[in-house]
Amino acid sequence: MNTAPPHAAPTALSICNLALAKLGEAPIGAILPNGSPAARLCYTHYHPVRREILCTNRWTFASSQVTLTNDSTTPAPPYTEHRLPNNCLRVLEVSSNDWSLRGRCIYCPERQITLLYIADVEDPTLFDPLFIDAFATRLACKLCIPLTSSTTAREALTQEYHRLALPQAAHLNAVQAHSNDSHPLHKILSNSLTNNQIL
Numbered sequence: 746m747n748t749a750p751p752h753a754a755p756t757a758l759s760i761c762n763l764a765l766a767k768l769g770e771a772p773i774g775a776i777l778p779n780g781s782p783a784a785r786l787c788y789t790h791y792h793p794v795r796r797e798i799l800c801t802n803r804w805t806f807a808s809s810q811v812t813l814t815n816d817s818t819t820p821a822p823p824y825t826e827h828r829l830p831n832n833c834l835r836v837l838e839v840s841s842n843d844w845s846l847r848g849r850c851i852y853c854p855e856r857q858i859t860l861l862y863i864a865d866v867e868d869p870t871l872f873d874p875l876f877i878d879a880f881a882t883r884l885a886c887k888l889c890i891p892l893t894s895s896t897t898a899r900e901a902l903t904q905e906y907h908r909l910a911l912p913q914a915a916h917l918n919a920v921q922a923h924s925n926d927s928h929p930l931h932k933i934l935s936n937s938l939t940n941n942q943i944l
Contacts, residue, residue, distance in 0.1 A: 755869040755877055761787040763881035767902065768893055783892060790887040792867075798880050799863055800835045802915045805922050806871045808837065809864040814857045827851040827858060835863040875914035882910040 753759070762772040770783055776791060777784045799807050813827040829836070829849045836846060838861040844853035851858070866872075872880070883906050889899040 755872060757791055757869055760869060760877060760881050761791060761884065763877070764884035764888060767881060767885040768889060768898065770892055783888070786888050786891055790884060794884045794887060795867070795880060796834060796865060798876070798883055798911075799866065801911065802918060803837060803922070804863065804873070804876065804918055806873060807863050807866045808861065810859060810861050812857060812859050813851070816856060823854045824852045825854065825856050827853070827860070830862070832865040833862045834865050837861040837863060873914065873918065875910075875917050879906065879910040879914040882906045
């Protein structure tokens with residue numbers, strides 16, 4: 746059984762146990778392909794769900810930037826082939842006005858480009874707290890039918906994920922993605938505080 750204290754750094758196991766708790770299931774001690782039914786399901790679904798949620802938003806903790814250079818003559822001009830980094834899950838921005846994505850390659854006229862992308866982050870200690878809750882909620886959706894056979898519970902978890910958990914995580918991420926003096930919410934909050942002080 747998982748005996749880690751509630752304040753411990755998040756792990757793949759603790760996220761799985763959070764998902765199981767949302768289903769009213771007992772925690773597991775390890776994520777194993779040949780363990781209990783819950784352990785096997787967590788082993789099957791954990792990483793696919795993690796990658797799915799990473800692709801849903803411009804998460805600050807998963808955003809990465811790299812410069813790609815290709816000096817070869819293949820393919821023929823005017824296009825240059827730039828292979829995506831192995832850990833790239835989603836392309837966010839490319840420093841070119843004329844580019845296209847084909848398979849795992851970016852084609853554009855420039856020999857050197859800057860790529861902003863969502864990386865395949867596996868370290869749970871890098872996840873935001875609200876991202877972890879959204880992750881566990883989505884994972885619980887996947888585990889629900891095999892473990893509980895309850896379509897009602899799955900529907901409730903699906904609504905919680907789409908209407909509450911994911912939007913809250915995405916909102917917090919959007920706020921912290923900007924410096925205090927540049928985010929539009931800062932001006933609204935500042936005005937509100939000023940008015941309260943006057944009153």
